[in-house]
Every structure is written in structure tokens, then in C-alpha cells.
Amino acid sequence: MKAVAALAALLAALPAALPAALAMLGLAAVPPARAETDSAKTEPAACAAPAYLLATEARLLKVAEAIKAGGRLDILVIGSRSAVVAAAPDGTGFPGRMTAALRERLPSIAIAMSLQLQVKKTAADVVANLGRLLEGKSLEGRSLEGRSLEGRSLEGRSPTLVVWQTGTVDAIRSADPDDFRAALGQGIAAFRKAGADVVLVNLQYGPRMETMISTAPYLDVMRVVAQEREVPLFDRFGIMHYWSDTGHFNLFGPVHGAAMARRVHDCLGRALARVVLDAAGVNPPQPDLRAR
């Protein structure tokens, strides 16, 4: 009987004590850690992402051509809500930051970017709307939700480059990975048919999201499709994971102002610009390699 009582006490104490101890440890450890990382994070050097996360073997031939021809580069970004910083001015999301970085590197080229926000739309939903998205008319500066867009409109020209950020909504809704894969393939084929190069951007990494959203199947599908279709994949998930692991950004913290979100997007935009330039064969930026 004694043994049974002892066992019952043990069993009762174990699950109760463990989370409590963990919570205590957590509460004790978080504030200093957060303060440290936040203050160290302001300089652009924090943007460094290792080369292996940015490497791609796929080529952006249309973009390379456009840059070589020296005229203009029209970019269409199709993204979900994680393409913009909530409650922050336009242009602070990674598409706007990418455009700014590209303009910096290619000053002689007229770069126009149009962001089509597809809020709460799965890849399949986006593909169903592709006609409207790619038609000149739908690029006049309003998204389907009527939200104003970042960047200038393409004034009816068809894009040279489509940056397609997707996967998050599919993961949230646990869409069938097969459907997701089929939609990606159809979308890429349609963009190419319309004469554009394509870059895929995958999901965000969020440490607290990992118990809630099963990201792995969607990340895998995007990797496989990118490899199969020879499309560069911008590994937003991998890069943010790296920043989080190395302490570049403290993505764990429960409360952050828009400031850190904007810095993250700025860094993502720069990294994305680098991937685009690499895949177009424009790196390193020799002045004579710039469009002429």
C-alpha cells in the first residue's frame, strides 16, 4: 500500500512539476536574452545569411536578358500576408526591400514591382485566379482585396520575373500536399508561358509556430517542385531558422514592435535580391557588367 501511495504521489508530481519548473526557467532566462539580441541586431551585418542557403543552380534567363538589354525589369510579386509587415507603411515588406536592393545594385535599369496580395488564398486558389493576376488589367495597383499595393504598378506590361511566395495558407489549412504540388506546377507553367522567370519563396520560420503548423510537407513539396522545374527557391524558412539559431534575431520573444519585423523583412529582401542577381548571373557587381 505504501508503495502504491508513493507511486501515486510521484505520478501526480511529475507532470505538474515539470512544466512549472520549465516555466520558471523560461521566465528567468528570457528577459536578458531578449535585451541582448535586440540591441545587437540593428546593423545590416545582421543580414548575413550563409552562402549555402542562398545557392541555387536554376537560372533566370529572362531576367539576365532584361538586365543585359539594359531597359527595364518588371517584377510581379504574389504573396500572402507574410509578404508585408502588419501595421507598417508600404514598402517595408520583403518585396519592397528586394526592389530597393535591386535598384541599388542596378541603378541604370528601370525596375518596377507590383505586389499582389492574396490574403488567405491557397496555392490552388491563386492558380484559379492566375488569368486575372497575369492580365495587364489586374495589375493596375489594387489587389483582389482592394488593399493598396506596394511598389509601382506595371502599367499593363507583363512581368519579366514573378516572385511567388506561397505555402503558408496551405499549411495553415492542411491542404492536401498533392494538390499543393499540382498547383505549384500549374502556376509555374503559366508564368513561364506568359514569358516570365519564376522564383519561389517558401514559408516563414516561427519558433512558436512549430507545434501548431506542420510546415515540413509543404517545405518538402516546394523544394521538390523547385528542383524538378528548375526554378530558384528562396529558402525564407531556412534563412530565418538560421538567424534564429545563431541569435541574429530573437524570433521567440512573445512581444515585439514592428521594428524587428521590419528589420527581418529588410534582411529577407536583400537576401532575395542577391538570389535573383545570382540566378541571373549578375554577381559579383562589376560596373562593366551592369547593363549597357
Place this chain on the structure above:
Amino acid sequence: MTSATDHAADAPARARAPQPSAGRELRLDLFRGLALWLIFVDHLPPNLFTWLTIRNYGFSDATEIFIFISGYTAAFVYGRALTDRGFVVAGARILKRVWQIYVAHVFLFTIFLAEISYVATRFENPLYTEEMGILDFLKQPDVTIVQALLLKFRPVNMDVLPLYIVLMLFLPPILWLMKRKPDLTLALSVGVYILTWEFGLNLPAYPHGVWFFNPFAWQLLFVFGAWCALGGARRMAPLLSSRITLALAIAYLLAAFFVTLTWHLPQLGHFVPRFIESWMYPINKTDLDVLRFIHFLALAAVTVHLLPANWPGLRSPWLAPMILCGQHSLEIFCIGVFLAFAGHFVLAEIGSGPWIHFVVSLSGIVVMSAAAWLFSWYKRVAAKGGMDPKRNETRADLVGGGS
């Protein structure tokens, strides 16, 4: 889950023996324990330990091992009950077991709900406005909870128990037929599997999509395990011991290893011919891709070859924790899911350096082993306590997770 321990529960004389009886298949306990550890590690964010899990070296992973062994042990235990006590008693025992698993699942869901609600109230990071949309279900707790009780709403990492519940629910008719026509039962199972692939059968999930582990497809492994337990393994022995089988299995495992390698080193991708790639991908886990099934078979064939049942290592103290975990699999599985939640919590609150990851993974395995030891100890003590055999049986049921 229904480990060979239940066997002891069914035979009171055996339950009193502190040491496992000689006829017990320790290899099953060992590999189920291993599967439980691997499932725990796979449920944590990727870290050093993740590189030890078999999914990085081939197509199949710990889930296949777990479901196969569960089918094997369930058929072994309840098959005996079916012979000794008849269909009704065996069926009632199986349903009682289903109820235990269901309660365990609901318990885990409660913990999940607490964790999610904590995050929802404390977490405000503008970076993740979109991802927080997943918490919309908290706005309708009535619907969510009912859907969870119907097994339609299943949070991340909580897909295995619902699959197991459905499989166990169909065990009585499967066993009944298996006792009479084992090969026909297996053939029917293959038929259902093929129909599933042909017509895309699955169970609906809430709020969107389908079950992550499709029971219509995964039943194949479960029934195959049951078929092996009821004499199939013995009949397959000549096939398993042949060198040709072994060579084929090793060749397949190596090929799968190479393909898996290309996921991590894309430069190697050029060595995989395009037509094979387009035929092979995607390797579907939801519907138990046939490549995964074959990979499991190959793995099992090689394992049986390398580890004979009388392998002395099975008695070594170093493997004892793993075997103990395998013997109390339902409890250890639940503790593993809970520890994975807790691990995420630690990693989110303290930080995610490789060392913290390492400590979280290792301490999780230590806690699981300690709990398994505690369960075994209690079972031994209860058995020694001079209770009458009937009460003894009930106790053993509760603790050993049997009947």
C-alpha cells in the same frame, strides 16, 4: 499499447513472474521502444538527434515500425483471447483498449489546448500575423472541442493515436477472419489499399483536408503485422533466410539511402534519372506510399537477419530502457507527445542553441525510460503483493496497458 505484456495480463500465472517469460519476443519490445524514441525526437524541431532517426536514411520512418509492431502484438494477444474466450470477450477487450487510447488522446488534446491558448494570449509578433490565423479555431471552442472528440480536429503531431484507434476498432472482424483465412484477410487488406489509391479514399478532417495518416492505407501495415503474428512470419521464414531476399533488401535500402541523400545534397540530384524522379515523387506519407512500405519490409528483413531472437544483447542492461519503453507503449507514447510539447516550450522560452536541443532530447528519452521503469516496477510490486489472480489481472491491465 498491447505489448507482449498484455500476454501476461491475460494469463495470471505469467503476470506474477517478475522476469519476462522465455517465449517473449523481446525484439518487438526493443523496436517499439526505439520507434517511440524516434517519434519523440521527430516531433521536436530538427536538431542533432534528428540525424539519428531513420527517416533521414530512407523512405520509411518510426511510424511504420510502430504500426506494424502494434498490429503484430495486438493480433498475438487478442488472437489468443479469441481462441480461449471467444469472439465476444475478445471483442469487448479490444473495445476497452480502444477506449483507453481514446481517453489518452483526449488527455493530450487538453494539454495542447492549454499550450495553444497560452500562446494565443501572450504572443503578439507582427511578423507572424498570418500564421496566427491558425488560432482562429479558439474563437469557436465549442465546435473545436466537439470536432476533436470526433477525432476530426487533430493538432500537429497528434495524428498517430487517432489512426491507432480506428485500426483497433476494426481489429475484431479482422482477427475473426484472420483466424480462419489468414491469406484471404491479407489479400482483402491489399485490396482496400489498392482501392484507396485508385479512388483517393480518406477520412475528412476539421476544418480542412483529410486525415494525415489515412487509415484505409495504413491498415495494410497493421493487418500485415497481424498476419505475421498469426503464423505468417513462420511461413515466411524460408523466404526471409534466403540470401537473395537479403541481397534485394540491402540493394533497396542502399538505393533509398542514396535518394534520401539527394534531398540533403541537391548536387547529387543529377545522378537520379528524370523519369525515375517523376515516377517516384511525391513519396506520399498520408497514403503509405508503396515505396515506404517496401522500405519497411526491407528494413525488417535485414533486421530479422542481423538480430536473431536469442541475440544476447537483448538481455544487456544498455538496451533495457528501450525494451522497457516498448513494453509500456501507450503510456510512453503519450509521455513522449507531452514531452515534445514541453520541449517546444523550453526551446521557445529559453532559446534553441544546439546544446539546449541536445539536453531537451536527451532528458526526454531519460524521462521516458524512467517512467517505463516505474511502470514495470509497479507492476512487479503489485503482482508480488499477494492479490488474488483476478484483481491482479485488472491491475496489470491498467498499468501494463493491456487486455
